[in-house]
Amino acid sequence: MSKPIVAILGRPNVGKSTLFNRIVGGRVAIVEDTPGVTRDRLYMDAEWSGRHFTLVDTGGLDFQEDSEITGHVRTQVELAIREADVVLFVVDARAGLNPDDLEVASVVRRAHKPAVLVVNKVENFDSPEKIYDFFQLGLGDPVPVSAAEGLNTGDMLDRLVELLPPDQGVADSPDIIKIAVIGRPNVGKSSLVNSLLGEERVIVSNIPGTTRDAIDTTFERDGKNYMLIDTAGIRRRSRVERTTEKYSVIRSLRAIDRCDVVLVVIDAVEGVTEQDKRIAGYAHEAGKGSILVVNKWDLVEKDDKTMKRYSDKVRQELAFMPYAPLIFTSALTGKRVLKVLELVDFVAEKHATRVSTANLNTLIREATQQNPPPADKTRRLKILYATQSGVKPPRFVLFVNDPELLHFSYQRYLENQIRSAYGFEGTPLRFSLRRRSKEE
Template sequence: MDMPTVAIVGRPNVGKSTLFNRLVGKKLALVDDRPGVTRDRREGDVNFGGLIFRIVDTAGLEQADSDSLLGRMRAQTEAAILEADVVLFVIDARAGVLPADQPFAELVRRAGCPVILIANKAEGGAGMSGAYEAFSLGLGDPIPFSAEHGEGTGDLHDALIAALPKQEDEDEDEDEDPANRSLKVAIVGRPNAGKSTLINKMLGEDRLLVGPEAGITRDSISLDWVWRGQKIKLHDTAGMRRRARIDDKLEKLAVSDGLRAVRFAEVVVVLLDATIPFEKQDLTIVDLIESEGRALVIGLNKWDLVADQNGLLKKLREDCTRLLPQVRGVPVVPLSGLAGEGIDKLMQAITGAVEVWSTRVSTSRINDWLSAATQRNPPPAVSGRRIKIRYATQVKARPPHFALFGNQLDALPKSYTRYLVNSLREAFELPGVPIRLSLRTSKNPFDKG
């Protein structure tokens, strides 16, 4: 079967070539801050977490006379759209939706192929308001993304699985019946936390090299396992170490294969050494997992070496609530990889985390919650006019993502959005998973609230 084709399109300088380079894995496309660097279509073959396709980088879409250079570049881009199986429509999340985006969104819609909307340059949560603006393009839910740093890779992978023609690959099982597909679990943590020892005990064999030296595992290793009839694909990762001379906190996580494992996993187990728990690096790893929207479980390894187990477990759960408010209620499981203790409880926590991560709540229940939450703690007033939240719905699961509609929501204080997230978590029993909240302000000039 011929490889499907994915075209990257958008107006100039939104990061299309940076996205192309990330997917291909090589710097094949010239990247510069000046718009219009890419003039011809550039193609590359991609193996993206088992998805095989040809990617096409195009010139920035601009309206121009057909005989001009810009017009010929646009014609090349339109040809790429017509030949594509899937279009990645890229906007700059920091700039938001510009008037120039609208006619080209219409052009992509008319092409009739699946479209994935990417709100690029949204690293570290930057530009999220611009990402929410992208709903107005009518191209579906935008994926907040950073081509520069790789944030949002897992969500893009999920969207491509749904959009691309089905691929026959014996190693991939995304398209199987959900009851038969493998649950993807990544085990991450600092070097020498005991990740490989734990996986060997799960598998019942010395499949992975282990030892007292930190850093024996140098890359991400995928292993198949079955627990109580559930297929599991386990990813053992290299210990995540700091990189010297790099300021960005996520870039300090050293091993790119480990990052890939996190981005393609459904559940990530952060394995801590119970004798030296919660260092700054662990909090950084949890930040990455939360930003990627994965389900999370914390494993306290080497529990057999702890003297006051009851006292330490209570303290560590309190530390989790204090240090990790963005995943409040995350499961914390004591275990010993060496002794094989606690593995069953860990797996129960993993399958439970997936259920919570996949939760869908009916719109009627959400609006009942919204009414009660805003009555209990009304939104503040801005310039003498009270912010009003009129309506809420869930736009997707994995992780749970809710959209709120009303007036002046862009002025809603972060403290109030935190209140809403915590209230959602409590009302719908969503412990330990990232919760996304989109705020959509009415543009009706006659809406006086």
């Protein structure tokens, strides 16, 4: 099921990032303390009144001091609005109405998207005079808030969830593997999709996807059923400006939410960029099976050590997902493209693998005997029981005497032991801790 996208727009220094962190619970835009995960997040999942949505912070918008929106800034604004289901348009009560506010409001109105006009930095809610000017923006009644203090943000979120579209998505089929092809603009996603579909294929049907301008394509190969979930416009060469690449992640969010396996496509010539890390990081945090596809490999000059050096570099840049298989392809020539589907089958199987409780507890017991948990002064972690609570991704529950005694490094050791015994290539693993006394 795909989550709605909510984009926060506005001029610099109106408090967009403060509002972003307030909505997601005051957390910084990172969801786990894992080495290697890029911290430059522009998005995070949020929830209010039972409705889940993905919040996107467009804090990088760069407006000119002379109040004229340049071509690339207008493109940024229009792209963020086009990809969103609802817009939170933030203005500054202290600074008052600005000509740039009028420009952005005009773009929002022309897009015909539901919008909440948020007047931030309100200091006195009993004196609403400062918000009257913002009625000129033509976006309905302004909602006064103080994001820094958390004042009136509940009313703003109530307004927001009323505008969210109803839950949507395609019905899951147990025998179909859903594949999302994601990546920055012009890394070869379209060519890869066409190459996957163009050889020995039987197209079953085209299903309208929840991503705008996308078609979910189902096909069969070797008796197995697949669905390719497109990001927006994946079949046509996008002409998105390089300056707007940070918003290409928006196009990937819904596709990742609905898939089983993600193909993270990387341009072999350019290597791993910060945007690649953002996109791959969302797939990792969403718990999806992942494959790193280094495309355009035919354009790289090679010797007998090129692939090894390149692999090491990719692993270093994407250190937060060492489990993801890495494959070098050329969608243009078809080199290794068919092996991508073989990897998809393999990763999908691992993503849904379940380990029996008896075998899991035997493994954990042997692992703790071989390498006992470190002691904290006079106290030592005791793992009393373990069980697998779910799949896609595999989730494990550890019953321990004190969850605070489990250091991240020892959890990583246990994860490595489980991977060594059962593989789980291509899928993240999730662990949760529960306190239990020995007597229980």
